[in-house]
Amino acid sequence: MAGTPEVEAAARGTFKEWVEVLAIPNVSAAPADIQRNTNWFEQAFKRRGYRTRQLPNNGKPMLFAEAPNAKDTKSTVLFYAHIDGQPVTPSEWNQESPWKPTLKQKTPDGRWMELPIERLYDAKVDPEWRLFARSSSDDKAPILMLLAAIDALQAAGVEPAINVKVLLDTEEEVSSPSLGTVIRENLAFLKCDDLVVLDGPMHPSNRPTLVFGNRGIARATLTVFGPRQELHSGHYANYVANPAMRLAQLMASMKDEDGRVTVKHYYDGIALDDRARRVMAAVPDDEPALRKRLGVAETEKVGGNYQEAMQYPSLNIRGIKSADVGGKARTIIPDHATAEIDMRTVPETPPERLFDLLKGHVTAQGYHLVEGEPTDDDRARYPKLASLMMGKGSSSGTAVRTDLDSPIGVWLREAMKRAHGADPIEIRMMGGTVPTGVAVGALKVPFAIVPLVNADNSQHSFDENMRIGNYLDGILTLEAILRLEKSR
Amino acid sequence: MAGTPEVEAAARGTFKEWVEVLAIPNVSAAPADIQRNTNWFEQAFKRRGYRTRQLPNNGKPMLFAEAPNAKDTKSTVLFYAHIDGQPVTPSEWNQESPWKPTLKQKTPDGRWMELPIERLYDAKVDPEWRLFARSSSDDKAPILMLLAAIDALQAAGVEPAINVKVLLDTEEEVSSPSLGTVIRENLAFLKCDDLVVLDGPMHPSNRPTLVFGNRGIARATLTVFGPRQELHSGHYANYVANPAMRLAQLMASMKDEDGRVTVKHYYDGIALDDRARRVMAAVPDDEPALRKRLGVAETEKVGGNYQEAMQYPSLNIRGIKSADVGGKARTIIPDHATAEIDMRTVPETPPERLFDLLKGHVTAQGYHLVEGEPTDDDRARYPKLASLMMGKGSSSGTAVRTDLDSPIGVWLREAMKRAHGADPIEIRMMGGTVPTGVAVGALKVPFAIVPLVNADNSQHSFDENMRIGNYLDGILTLEAILRLEKSR
Incomplete structure (x- = not known):
């Protein structure tokens, strides 16, 4: 001492x-x-x-x-x-x-x-x-x-x-x-x-x-709606679009192979100057040891190192579900599919702006957004239906x-x-x-x-x-x- | 009578x-x-x-x-x-x-x-x-x-x-x-x-x-592996790839926006001649009424009508899951994500061939396939890890x-x-x-x-x-x- x-x-x-x-x-x-x-x-x-x-x-x-x-x-x-x-x-x-x-x-x-x-x-x-x-x-x-x-x-x-x-x-x-x-x-x-x-x-x-x-945190729940009720996959696969596949396509459209978010303007306003980069590079993170502990051979390429990655907002699927897997799986087309998303925010990207960008992205993929369940009229009019809800209590995570x-x-x-x-x-x-x-x-x-x-x-x-x-x-x-x- | x-x-x-x-x-x-x-x-x-x-x-x-x-x-x-x-x-x-x-x-x-x-x-x-x-x-x-x-x-x-x-x-x-x-x-x-x-x-x-x-039926279970265990999404989002996102990207790579399977050679061998098309067109399906009953504004475009759609093998997500949604959702990066797939087969596309095509598609996306859980060595060597298992009892659904x-x-x-x-x-x-x-x-x-x-x-x-x-x-x-x- x-x-x-x-x-x-x-x-x-x-x-x-x-x-x-x-x-x-x-x-x-x-x-x-x-x-x-x-x-x-x-x-x-x-x-x-x-x-x-x-x-x-x-x-x-x-x-x-x-x-x-x-x-x-x-x-x-x-x-x-x-x-x-x-x-x-x-x-x-x-x-x-x-x-x-x-x-x-x-x-x-x-x-x-x-x-x-x-x-x-x-x-x-x-x-x-x-x-x-x-x-x-x-x-x-x-x-x-x-x-x-x-x-x-x-x-x-x-x-x-x-x-x-x-x-x-x-x-x-x-x-x-x-x-x-x-x-x-x-x-x-x-x-x-x-x-x-x-x-x-x-x-x-x-x-x-x-x-x-x-970083702060904002949560969102994205649900893609399929047919009115679960359908027999024999009678309807190839005919009625599968909401789990559509949700997969939608989520996949939000990130590239390197893990960078592709939702437009998501990273806008973030600028890392030389001083910041030097400070981050000086942190003695043992990344090979970290990767070994986490059990991953490679990491995403949002930043050049761990510290840089934390300077950007994330878009993370914290849970996804449609129908069942394992012993309870049935041969059906599910009626809906849901992804729980959390976005870790940085000061340049307030939660409300990220949520709006996310919303804009979903509608740009052809989705009509509903609140709650779609009505019969919604179902008759819109080929692609989803709901996107922002989680509550986001303000405590600024x-x-x-x-x-x-x-x-x-x-x-x-x-x-x-x-x-x-x-x-x-x-x-x-x-x-x-x-x-x-x-x-x-x-x-x-x-x-x-x-x-x-x-x-x-x-x-x-x-x-x-x-x-x-x-x-x-x-x-x-x-x-x-x-x-x-x-x- | x-x-x-x-x-x-x-x-x-x-x-x-x-x-x-x-x-x-x-x-x-x-x-x-x-x-x-x-x-x-x-x-x-x-x-x-x-x-x-x-x-x-x-x-x-x-x-x-x-x-x-x-x-x-x-x-x-x-x-x-x-x-x-x-x-x-x-x-x-x-x-x-x-x-x-x-x-x-x-x-x-x-x-x-x-x-x-x-x-x-x-x-x-x-x-x-x-x-x-x-x-x-x-x-x-x-x-x-x-x-x-x-x-x-x-x-x-x-x-x-x-x-x-x-x-x-x-x-x-x-x-x-x-x-x-x-x-x-x-x-x-x-x-x-x-x-x-x-x-x-x-x-x-x-x-x-x-x-x-x-049609026949074949089942497959696809699991994408993420980090060794669930991770705090604050500390690791943007750094460790999310297996639910990767599974979404993988599934999305298998179908286009019209619902047609994009796995190479999936539809090979299927030929509908004029006679077959006439017979299918003659079936008095009331598709507008069907769409209304199913609650969908549009259908997939695998075939020109319902009957034609049934002439092709399907690739259907019958269930998907990673971590939890709803009240049980936590702010984590999940450790794995699973999709249950069923493929309705036609005589031109036997289950084993479709399964092999699926397997080839997954490896072509950069995945190393393991049986069971990946080992430490797998985790150290391969950036993308998945398992793909063919379901049992497929022969009863020829x-x-x-x-x-x-x-x-x-x-x-x-x-x-x-x-x-x-x-x-x-x-x-x-x-x-x-x-x-x-x-x-x-x-x-x-x-x-x-x-x-x-x-x-x-x-x-x-x-x-x-x-x-x-x-x-x-x-x-x-x-x-x-x-x-x-x-x-």
């Missing part, structure tokens, strides 16, 4: 708190549990002299905390993290309970062996140990790391170089349905110059990582991106370099969708994501865990961020 | 037998029931002086019957029909039981009203009445009509102009798995010059119908066709013309698949199908019924066939 004695001491000082709060179940479907977590975190910040406020949210209050001694001369940074965790199936876990934090060490033959939890509180910890529990990484760990970084500064008698505010979400794992509302209702407290999101896994190389954006050379980027890059002696890995755009867009949209400030947990943490699954070395490194990162002045 | 007094009397003479045998359940899954049916029909033929023999078949004996006084100078014609019926769901039926034959008359407002069964035995029957019961049409009615035609000839003191043999199948509704074996084991009895199949519905116009062939101007065609056409005063509707090829091919393959004789039941008979469903007028017309048809000499 690197860092000052204060940082080391501060880390050890939070281990007991970490174990304590991981014992409180945090599935957002149980508001009473969420309330206990909010209370716990409120006390933790209070102990450090922070002013706190529970932000009402249907029985699952979010937490606002603010460092004392705010100064107008300093930039105000809001740190976002979340308290809630994914649901658990306790029987899957290789420990007594997901709510009983368990320290483990890997044996030479690759198994995880339990250690007495007291070992964590010893003077000497092994960075390769891991603490297993729901939310041990996602996303309680970053909050504990922030508390430790605050402790380290206080122990050193140093005031943070920024005004620190904290917002802890309680519904992130259910797509933060009310985050935007809660922020807007409490803008007076949450007002800030920048947003730093402490969530998500670091790059698989485990090197410090700085993320500038994430794409956002901060410029690589924006002040927040420059500041965080410098802080991470001071903490670790090297530039962080910079991810211009992560492929997945997180609720960042909601917060950014409500706060209207620049943002960046600083992920602090190991990529192989099994988050969202059983045996979620946090590598102790990452916990220590994360405190270093946050301590450096708190110490570095940010120009307003 | 037209015809001679002997024919009218003969028809009435069989009504009680018809009602009696329809009361015996005949689902082939219950061998004891099948045995009772075989026994019943054996007695019915014995009463008419026929020699009979039960042909062993795993507890469900088929029946062979032969008219007395066979003469070497006459052609020997084997009439095929089947005893067994489709399973029933009694609660669906609008009568006491599918096994209690029920006479019904349509009311002016279009409902079916029950009549006392005794009305059927009165001197005067209404041709619009219908008898409802499982197998009232499919396929006990034609056997009863044949018995009535035999009675009519005997009443008139006329010997049939052909040597009459009869084979009653007991497993037609389960695809006649042992018909070929039973025929081969009993060829000494079944030897004949021609085969006349008494099964299937007449043309919807209800005009006398003569069928020269039927396509067969008799030449329109073959002696059996000339003979049957003339007989039907004598019975009804006009040429029958001639169907060169029916689209569906019946076990005719098995019988033809085992007997190695020319054949034709003479369907005698109304097309709107709800066969295979609940409320199966037989129109009395069709029953009477069928006896006329069969009586004329028995009376007409066929040159050897």
Whole structure:
């Protein structure tokens, strides 16, 4: 473990708190549990002299905390993290309970062996140990790391170089349905110059990582209608068009062999300059190893590498179905065929525009679009009938991106370099969708994501865990961020 | 009712037998029931002086019957029909039981009203009445009509102009798995010059119908493999190819917009001469009404009309699936996608050849075909992986066709013309698949199908019924066939 004695001491000082709060179940479907977590975190910040406020949210209050001694001369940074965790199936876990934090060490033959939890509180910890529990990484760990970084500064008698505010979400794992509302209702407290999101896994190389954006998501359901009812394939094949074949033809018309979307204007507005390309090329992705792990010999050619591919909106068939396969298959012409589509969006391609392009593409293939089922009149008039519906709740998955050379980027890059002696890995755009867009949209400030947990943490699954070395490194990162002045 | 007094009397003479045998359940899954049916029909033929023999078949004996006084100078014609019926769901039926034959008359407002069964035995029957019961049409009615035609000839003191043999199948509704074996084991009895199949519905116009062939069926399962396991569509869409999209592209490559198969050589060998085209054009299909009933504004353009379309092999997606649609859809890249294909074959395109063409087409699109799941080595080597399996049991669905101007065609056409005063509707090829091919393959004789039941008979469903007028017309048809000499 690197860092000052204060940082080391501060880390050890939070281990007991970490174990304590991981014992409180945090599935957002149980508001009473969420309330206990909010209370716990409120006390933790209070102990450090922070002013706190529970932000009402249907029985699952979010937490606002603010460092004392705010100064107008300093930039105000809001740190976002979340308290809630994914649901658990306790029987899957290789420990007594997901709510009983368990320290483990890997044996030479690759198994995880339990250690007495007291070992964590010893003077000497092994960075390769891991603490297993729901939310041990996602996303309680970053909050504990922030508390430790605050402790380290206080122990050193140093005031943070920024005004620190904290917002802890309680519904992130259910797509933060009310985050935007809660922020807007409490803008007076949450007002800030920048947003730093402490969530998500670091790059698989485990090197410090700085993320500038994430893709959004939009869903669409496309149904092609065939005959009024399923038909005997002997009597009608060659005569009545098969909706599964037509859907196949329609979907096939949307992408080329390389995986590039052929819907006109789909990629319009996306421009990757040399700076962006250099940043993406510098990410140490081991693509041959990745392909091997995924089990594919080649990848699509939307971008020149993995990072570039994430800069474009996708058009993905997440499910397709017509009649039945396997033992239930019958010799029929189906009456309809459905494809579930998801489009990962980027800031240049808002969901509504992609949906309109998709709609235009379908009608350009000769389809008449109906809402619901076609009527007899529709059936008599239009040779090709389909329905295309945009999924609900797309707004919680907005794409956002901060410029690589924006002040927040420059500041965080410098802080991470001071903490670790090297530039962080910079991810211009992560492929997945997180609720960042909601917060950014409500706060209207620049943002960046600083992920602090190991990529192989099994988050969202059983045996979620946090590598102790990452916990220590994360405190270093946050301590450096708190110490570095940010120009307003 | 037209015809001679002997024919009218003969028809009435069989009504009680018809009602009696329809009361015996005949689902082939219950061998004891099948045995009772075989026994019943054996007695019915014995009463008419026929020699009979039960042909062993795993507890469900088929029946062979032969008219007395066979003469070497006459052609020997084997009439095929089947005893067994489709399973029933009694609660669906609008009568006491599918096994209690029920006479019904349509009311002016279009409902079916029950009549006392005794009305059927009165001197005067209404041709619009219908008898409802499982197998009232499919396929006990034609056997009863044949018995009535035999009675009519005997009443008139006329010997049939052909040597009459009869084979009653007991497993037609389960695809006649042992018909070929039973025929081969009993060829000494079944030897004949021609085969006349008494099964299937007449043309919807209800005009006398003569069928020269039927399509066969072959099944194939095509699976395209994606990544080793389902992937998060945020992190991997645009990078890992989606197997549902690839399957869509692959299927789309097999057909054009008009529904014509684009797999090379798929239609090779099919030649429709002017005679065939005239016969097909003469079929009084009401295609606008058909399209309206099916709910489609346009049809595929494989042939110029419905009849022509049935002369070609089809390539039909009978089911397709990848991951899930609707409420169970997740935002993933699926790990595989499967299409179930059925190909209706014609005599020029045997199933094995079509399967080979399909296989060649898939590999020509760059796919490496594996058996079962791809290995790690397959995944590392081949960018496109799929499996293509031919379905089992295809041999029971062989396509067969008799030449329109073959002696059996000339003979049957003339007989039907004598019975009804006009040429029958001639169907060169029916689209569906019946076990005719098995019988033809085992007997190695020319054949034709003479369907005698109304097309709107709800066969295979609940409320199966037989129109009395069709029953009477069928006896006329069969009586004329028995009376007409066929040159050897």
